Amino acid sequence: MGRRGSPCAGPAGSLSWAAPRSEWFVEGGAKQDPSPVTNVYDPASIEPRWQAHWEAEQTFRAPNPGERDFDPARPKYYVLDMFPYPSGSGLHVGHAVGYIGTDVVARKKRMEGCNVLHPMGWDAFGLPAEQYAIQTGVQPAEATRINTDNFRRQLKKIGLSYDWAREVNTSEPSYYRWTQWIFKRLYEKGLAYQAEVPVWWCEELKTVLANEEVINGRSERGNYPCVRRPLKQWMLKITAYAERLLEDLDGIDWPESIKIQQREWIGKSEGAEIEFAVEGAGEKLVVFTTRPDTLWGATFMVVAPEHKLLAKVPAAQRAAVDAYVKAAASKSELERTELAKDKTGVFTGLFAHNPAFEAGDPRGRIPIWVADYVLISYGTGAIMSVPGHDERDYEFARKFGLEVREVVKPPQGEKGFAEGACFTGEGTAVNSGPVDGLATPQAKKKAIELLAQRGVGKARTTYKLRDWLFSRQRYWGEPFPLLHLEDGRTIAVDDEALPITLPFMEDFKPSADGSAPLARAKDWVITSHKGQPARRDTDTMPGWAGSCWYWLRFMDPRNDREPWSRAAEQYWGPVDLYVGGAAHAVMHLLYARFWHKVLFDLGLVHTKEPFQKLFNQGLITAFAYQDSGGRLVASDEVEARGQDYVRRGSSEKLEQIVTKMAKSLKNVVNPDDVIAEHGADTLRVYESFMGPLADSKPWNPRDITGSKRFLERVWRLFVDPDAQDPVRPNLRVDQQAPLAGETETIERALNRAIARVDDSFKAFNFNTAIAALMELVNVISKRPEAFTRGQAERFALVLAPFAPHMAEELWRRLGNTRSLAHGPWPKPIAAFLVDDVVEIVVQVGGKMRGKVGVPKDAPQDAVEAAAREAAGSWLEGKSVAKVVYVPGRLINLITK
RNA sequence: GGGGGAGUGGCGAAACCGGCAGACGCAGCGGACUUAAAAUCCGCAGCCCGCAAGGGCGUGGGGGUUCGAGUCCCCCCUUCCCCA
Incomplete structure (x- = not known):
């Protein structure tokens, strides 16, 4: 059977109406018994039959360039769902709504003549899968297999038109071989490095967690308490791409809300880096500020509790500082930075010199405090405090009685120093020596110049975005393709040695001492490199890793020589439509964009961005x-x-x-x-x-009835449940043109419905498409015998994206032998979209007072005359002062 | 604390560029068919006053722009989601 017809091809040839009944039912799954023949709408028999048929015919197979059946003349369309983590509890109807949405789009695009890539797979590595396995006592690989089998079964039953031959699973060696391969590329580019960083440690889970896995100082999973402690970790240098991740947002069709969230997350700020000499310590304290113009107002400094300068604290202050640092360690960042919270802090006994002033100027000698509202992970972990012009510094200064100095005069009408307020906006510099009198932007520039001349500062841009903590001390993830040699070097294994497979471990729970479980797989860890003893790295990659490139693997999923072929990527990339929950607005989408850009720099993909259009489905x-x-x-x-x-x-x-x-x-x-x-x-x-x-x-659940009833009514328009015929007699032959009477009424309704269905794809409000089809059913139901075959075929076609099983069944019963999956998609006929007589609303003084029907191109005075008559008594004793006429809509008579 | 949405009948919602508010459906009510019920079909249905014809009010609240505001502007309230 021809899998695909030309996009403009008409319906395929009909069967003879004398054909035995068995011929207008699909043969579908060969082993399946033919379902009992019935003219009653029975989804339980229709749906499995068509699903088997699609599978047997490979209806939704999307061939790659160069493969059998590939048609280069058709445009491509890549529509992708955010692939699921296959949880043990299976799919619920909330997951389904997004998959149904993309399926509706995929089916329509296919009918419109596109080569549609619509794949599905499993994001199967990660903490949740491992914890599920621990809870149930089933091996993660086994649990994953059971769960994916269940998800696949559920998805297939919904009739989703995935090309299942492209299914991927991130936890399979054939997939993660390439995740490791890409990691190697990052490593070789210097984008992966090891660092001693303060990370969340969860005692209960025996693991470090990423910031995003810790909520209010407790683990996202399990809600266990966590503390910060420094550990050696693999990091990915996403910050190197901060600027491009920011800039390239402008070129993609994403919801503005998501772009804003990403911009916020990247958090670009421009300012200066300034050095302060620490008195007697022979050290320099480096700070970043977005307001170098306020340097003359810096009256003290604050360092984070983790700052290394604290080693220099004089003996007199040592005990107080130590106690403070200890208390801060157990607080979450939320607690520390909360504006409403009382500021805490301790004087360190150290002084710095503010470079705005000459050596020896008493105004330049400022105290250094330690306070936890300054974070070590942001900027340099130290700030210059300008209490006159920063809210948090102001609160701090007031609480501890520190000097507040005005250096920015607010513009006219705004409250400032004189009114006892803290002014944080832009104004004019005062009390600031060389920059006095300058507006804030000029003062910033001048201040930076002065600092640069003296070698104590320079312009700098920082980002809130931090490097990505990329290792976990857990079992269920991609092993790093790295070896640690005896001589202390770390090297990547050869590409040919990939994948480094995860060893089977009977007991894969984290070790009580916090070391990675893989460290216990001695046979696996101990290996050699060119005759030299070597140990494998025992960390695994985080759950996000596999999802950082899966849309690329879908393009060429069975390639065992490379992650994907150039030809496949050139053809299918980028993803045209990516649909998923807004929950992934920042992390997944930022990480995925980062990897994609690295691959772009390596010449492995041809677009800067992976997802051209993004859409978030609702909850x-x-x-x-x-x-x-x-x-x-x-x-x-x-x-x-x-x-x-x-x-x-x-x-x-x-x-x-x-x-x-x-x-x-x-x-x-x-x-x-x-x-x-x-x-x-x-x-x-x-x-x-x-x-x-x-x-x-x-x-x-109560509302489902309406949708069920709609489908049953559609069915009965086509099929007489009390008869034996595949379709009603009036649907056997088409009525000859020109259309007239009731058939024309149906034709108008049908074309209106098609136009509204088309329209619903702009904003993905398919509710209006279904409403349009329901209205069409209401129109046809009033004159069922006027419904013709040609109309019935177009109805089946527009119904197909939403109710594909019924549509196929009706299409087949109408005598078509070929699936409607590849169209044609009907186009609305303009002539039937406009009415000859239009109804005009008559308003008097803006209030609706009547309606008139007029020919669609009636001149205004004719409409006005009719309107005056229709308005009747509302105009009595009044004169019309003004007339507002909106053709085709309304006429408003405004009286004195 | 920051960011992003959303507030329309009893419920889900519709209303394109400012132009009949409530399409379409659910639930409800009345009727037909039926011995009866289910299913189906026909009809009613925002709220208030009125027997009715009819009128008034109405899109979270308050102001504004306009011949005309669910839609645009300002202020406020409620709520959901994300991040810290």
């Missing part, structure tokens, strides 16, 4: 129920009674709340159950109909 929430004691009651134990909700079989009233779907809230809805009860097409239509894809909206 599906669900009802949850609480009893009077606030205890959760599982949704399936609840029944509606009038306006109330009660525990099944009792009269105990429950409160209904709307929240996210979670096992712990006992409100998870499994698509398997919905499909078993209503069918996959109903699930797809309901999820499309709930609201715009971007919105968060509650799952309401």
Whole structure:
């Protein structure tokens, strides 16, 4: 069977109507018994049959350039879902909404004649998978296999049009071989390095955690307490790409909100680096400031509790400083930087010299304090404090009685020093010697020049973005392709030696001493390099690693010579549409962009950015129920009674709340159950109909009925359940042009519906597409015998992205032998989109007072005359002062 | 604390550039068919006053611009998500 027709090809040839019934049902899975032939809508028989057919025919296989069936004349379209971590609890209907959305897009693009790449895979490495394995006692590899089998089964039942031949799994050696290979490239470019950094240590999990895995000083997973401690870690130098990650946001079609979040995260600030000599310590204290113009107002300095200068604290202050540092170590960054919090700090006994002043000038001798609102990880871990013009410095100075000096005069009308306020904006420099009288931007420039001349400062740009902590002391991740030699050198293994496979370990739990579990796999760790004894690196990569390049592997997933071929990447890249939750707005998308840019620099990809268009689907929430004691009651134990909700079989009233779907809230809805009860097409239509894809909206089991009823009504327009024929008699032959009467009424409704379906793809508000199709059904239902074959075929085609199983079934029953998966997609006919008579709203003084129907190109005075008549008594005794006429819409008569 | 959304009937929502607020559906009510029920079909349905014709009010609240505001501007309230 021809898998694909030309995009403009008409419907394929029809079967003879005398053909035996078996011929208008698909033969699908060869081993499957033909389903009982019935004219009643039965998704349970239709859907598996078509799914088997698509699989047998490889309907959704997307050939690469050079492969069998590849058609270079067609445009390409790459539509990608954020691939899931295959959790043990399986897929719920909230995950499905995004997958259904992309599938609707993929199916329409295919019907429009595109080569569509629409793959799916598994983000299977990482902490959650490992913890799940520990909890259940099943080996991670085994648990992953079971879970992915379950996810795949669930996804297939929804009728998603993935090219399953491209499935990838980040935890398989054939995949992570290339993750290691890419890491090697980063390592060779000097973008991977080891450093002793203060990192979160979780005693309970026996591991270091990334900042993003620690919330308020507790682990995201398990909620265990964490402390900061320095450890040697692998880092990736993402900061080297900060500027490009920022700049290139301008060229991609992403939601502005996500771009803003990324810009915030990168946090570019321009200013200066300034050196302060520390009195008697023979040391220099380097600070970064965005306001070098305020240097003359710096009356003290503050260092972070981790700052190395604290080693020089004089004996008199030693005990106080040590105690303070110890207390700060257990605080989270949140606690430390919270503006509302009382500032704490201790004088170190040290003084610095402010380079704005001559040596010996008493104004230049300023005290150095230690305070935890300064973070070691940001900037240089030390600041110059300008309490006159910085809120936090101001609070600190007031609390500890430090000098506040005004060096910026606010512009007219704003409160400043004179009013007892702390002015942080731009103004005019005062009390600042050489920069006096300059506006802030000029003063900044001049100050930097002066500092540079004297060799104590220079212009500098910093970023909030920090290098990426890339190692974990855990088992379930990609091993680093690195060897530590006896002579102390660290080298990468040869590319030919990849993958460095994860050794099987019976017990893979973290060691109690915090060392990586792989360190216990002695046979694996101890190896050799060119005759020299060597030890493998025992850290593993973080959960994010595998997802940093998976969209590239999908382009050429079975290539065992290279991660992907140049030809495949040239053809498919970049991803045209990437859909996933906004939860990944920063981390995943920033890391992925970073890797992609490194690969771009290496000439391995041809675009600077991986994802041209990004779209965030909304959260599906669900009802949850609480009893009077606030205890959760599982949704399936609840029944509606009038306006109330009660525990099944009792009269105990429950409160209904709307929240996210979670096992712990006992409100998870499994698509398997919905499909078993209503069918996959109903699930797809309901999820499309709930609201715009971007919105968060509650799952309401009661509402599904509407979508089911819609599909049943569609079915009955095509098929008479009481007859034996595949379709109703009026659908066997097309009516000859010109169309007239009721058939023309249907034709207008059909074209309007097609136009509205097309429109819904702009903002992914498929709810309006379904509404348009429902209105069409309402129109046809009033005159079913006027519905013609040609109209029925176009109806089936526009229905196909949303309810593909039913659409295929109806298409086949209409006599087409070829799947409609490759189109053609119908185009609305302009002539049927405009009406000859338009209804004009008549307003008097802006209030709606009537309506008139007029020919669509009626002149204004004719419309106005009709309007005056329609307005009737509303105009009595009044004269019309002004007329506002909006053709095709309304006419407003404004009276005196 | 910072950032990003969202507030429209009993519920999910629609309304393109400022132009009939509530399309489409759920739940509800009435009717037809049925011995009955389910299913299906037809009809009603924002709120208030009114027997009705009709009128008034209405898109979280308050102001503003405009012939006209759910939509634009200013202030405020509530709520969800993300980050620290």
